[in-house]
Amino acid sequence: MRNRLLLVCFSLGLLWLAGCRAAGPEQPARTVAEFFRKYESRSGFKAQTIEANFATRLLLGQLGRIGGDNETTQAIAALRSVRVLTFTPTSGGARDLLARGLNQEVEGLLQNEQYQPLPVATDADASTQFKFSARRNNGRVQEVVGTSQVSGVPDSFVLMAISGNFTDSQLQQLLKFLPGAVDQLPK
DSSP: OHHHHHHHHHHHHHHHHHHHHHHHHHSOOOOHHHHHHHHHTTTEEEEEEEEEEHHHHHHHHHHHHHHHHHHHHHHHHEEEEEEEEEOOOOOHHHHHHHHTTTTHHHHHHHHTTTTOOOOOOOOHHHHHHHHEEEEEEEEEEEEEEEEETTOOOOEEEEEEEEEEEEEHHHHHHHHHHHHHHHHHHHO
């Protein structure tokens, strides 16, 4: 009887460890900010933070090209920052990071932090297609996180975190051209 109990405890422990491993490489990040801190200095990763004044100029350039309206202008004004983390594997070990669960780690943290998935957004001029999720507070969108791949690089990863204070309609306007603006960032 005692041996069975030990065997059951051991099996449950192995299952728990396997579940932790499936949640992402190493200790999974609990927040988007923690995810950035965890990976931004690692080999193959490049982090960029675009503050509101630069982001506004970049997005207004996009806006002029596509002919934005007042709702879009208000969305840009509500923007606080855009953080982009790109990953292009530079070694076999770096390539293994995707296989070990980088995407699953992001999905798990978005789920734990109660981000709600948004429809897939594609800019007609963008070569990148993002999966977006949003976190709301008091009916307004506070943060949007998008994941994708670097265009033309199959084993790559892009995480974009947009912070601001948007209505749903402002967010929809922003997501119409934001993927194209990210494609213009220096890689």
